[in-house]
Amino acid sequence: MKTLCIIALIAATGSVGVGVELPRSTPEAQGISSAAVLAFIDAADADIDALHGFVLVRHGHVVAEGWWAPYNAASPHMLYSLSKSFTSTAVGLAIAEGKLSLDDPVLKFFPDAAPAEPSHNLREMRVHDLLRMSTGHQTEPPRTDDQPWSKTFLAHPVPFKPGTHFLYNTSGTYMLSAIVQKVTGQTVLDYLTPRLFEPLGIENPTWELSPEGVSTGGYGLSVRTGDIARFGQLYLQKGRWQGKQLVPAAWIDAATKLQTSNGSNPNSDWDQGYGYQFWRCRHGFYRGDGAFGQYCIVMPEQDAVVAITSGVRDMQAVMNLIWDRLLPAMKDAPLAPDNVTAGKLERRLKGLSLPTPRDSGSAAEVSGKKYTFAPNDQRLEAIALTSDGDTVTLRVRIDGAERRIVFGRGQWRDGRVAWGPLPEQPVAASGAWTEDNTFTARLCFYETPYIYTIRLKFAGQQVQYDCEANVSFGPTRAPQLIGRVQ
Structure with missing residues (x-):
């Protein structure tokens, strides 16, 4: 019987070269039952409106992947704030190259955009504070078309001592992108292309620009669902990819561990702490995520990655489904082959589609009106x-x-x-x-x-x-x- 590997490779169009693709496997060979993955897909269709793409990686192998037509493997998808995790990676690489440090004051990079008399807290704000969403702002600085975003950011009040107050701050991520461009002479997109995108086989990524010509950083990146999966696998492998250390392992550890506390609700995956542009999750996981359900979830203990693109209003519901359906199914050893259920899963993944309207009424006589x-x-x-x-x-x-x-x-x-x-x-x-x-x-x-x-x-x-x-x-x-x- 053909495996998911063969079906996926035949079905995919515009895929990256075999040299950078992750190997494919049946779920059972990697310690997951096909029945559990099938139950996840069925529950997603019944309870989530709606997933667009899904890739599950276990032990370095893609064990299931599917797209709800008209979404497909070859088309990019807007990542929204999942872009932040890529910007963080660019900062880590620039630090590794000696172009900046975590302790650099933010004002150091923007002498022409600074206020005439910077506040004490603004002078104390450092790259480290931008990364962990602890800039000291009470409200997020605005981003408008009529003012340089860096100047607006630096003019915004900083009432708290940097490092003491968590505020999710997309404008802060923009400043990280602008800093990388200041010290490298390249946009984050161009800087990451030879260092990250090309080695991972991420083809034709696009990133929106600010009015200043800077990659927006906190959002604006578009790549494919499979690209998200490989990015997550890179982080799971501590920055190592096909024998090369693309990102320093020390940076991976720092970026994905708790850097800032942000809540105490044990049932919320938004209250588990924040790293360097990565969220901490329940169960010891971490993730990058973006508005309306774009996920790169890394499960170190289970040696697994889940990549999802979607258009959902309740992002927690998607993660709950992963914790409830997929997490318990991940076993330490391979399972006995289940060709019947694996075949059902294979066919289900190939036939995924968003619902289309169906004729059930009479047509109005309006043609040409x-x-x-x-x-x-x-x-x-x-x-x-x-x-x-x-x-x-x-x-x-x-x-x-x-x-x-x-x-x-x-x-x-x-x-x-x-x-x-x-x-x-x-x-x-x-x-x-x-x-x-x-x-x-x-x-x-x-x-x-x-x-x-x-x-x-x-x-x-x-x-x-x-x-x-x-x-x-x-x-x-x-x-x-x-x-x-x-």
Whole structure:
């Protein structure tokens, strides 16, 4: 019977070279039952909305991996704050190269951006404090397009002595990125490329830039789910990769141990302490994570790594599922082969897909009709819907720009479009008449966590337009709009 190894290698497209890929194995050979992994996947589908990609590594072998279509192995995914762990790695490498130290004052690197009279606490703030989210701020310094972020950071009040007060501070991570650029002459992205990304086979990573031309540091990195898994495995191996020490083991130890206490709730994986841009977890684990469910979880005692990309509102629920389903299944010795269950798992992982709308109502007679909207905050001006067999085309005018989206009927259809705050990029779209005279469509921007659901309910000469995002930093549901036949 073909193993997960063969299936995964055949299914993956655009994968990195064999020399940097982790070897594949059946779960049982690495001490995990296929039944437990299958139960994890089933529970994720039933209780989590929704995972996008999943890679489980045990004893250096990928034992299970899958992507919920239209998400896939070859496409990058936004990491949000999981980017912080990569920025931390860049700092560790720069320290190892003698370009800076943990005890360097932050002001040392920004003489032109410093306030005229820096406060005592600001003068005492050091690289060490940036790394462990203990800058002394009570609130996070803002990041705006009209001011240099480093100058805004240094102008922000520092009421607490650095090192005494934990505050999750993405602006502090930006300063780490800016410091690396100051001392190396390269963005964090460029600096890490030959030192980390290329050795790990991380192809074509991208990182957003600040108005100053600095990698944003605390967010903005996009890589593939498999890249996250290899990054986690590098840390599990104390920085060693294929016989070479890419990152000093001492840095790995320092970055992943408790550097700052941040709470006391024994049931929360956000109250277990913080390292250098890594979170401590329950059970003695550590992780990098990002908004809406991007995870790199390292389990040293179990010799395992879990990499997940997703679009979830409850990030703790995902970790609870890992602790409840996968952790108890990790045994010290290989298990007896279970070809039947391993085959079921194999097929399940190959067939993962996000749900698509399905036809269950009658279609409205609207083909070719154009509906216009009164001025609104969404800047939606007009829509027109046409049907052609297996596809439905939506033409939209937003803020004067015409956009065309082709939806597959009961399947995903690839395209490109800009939507909401997202610039033009790859999208998979699916739609159906889910109720009488109601067309429901999903736009899955599969290089991001974002999926938009659009509902068009037609009645007489008007249409009700509703749009909702799966996740958002603000409201997920936009106000309903009413359009009328032109």
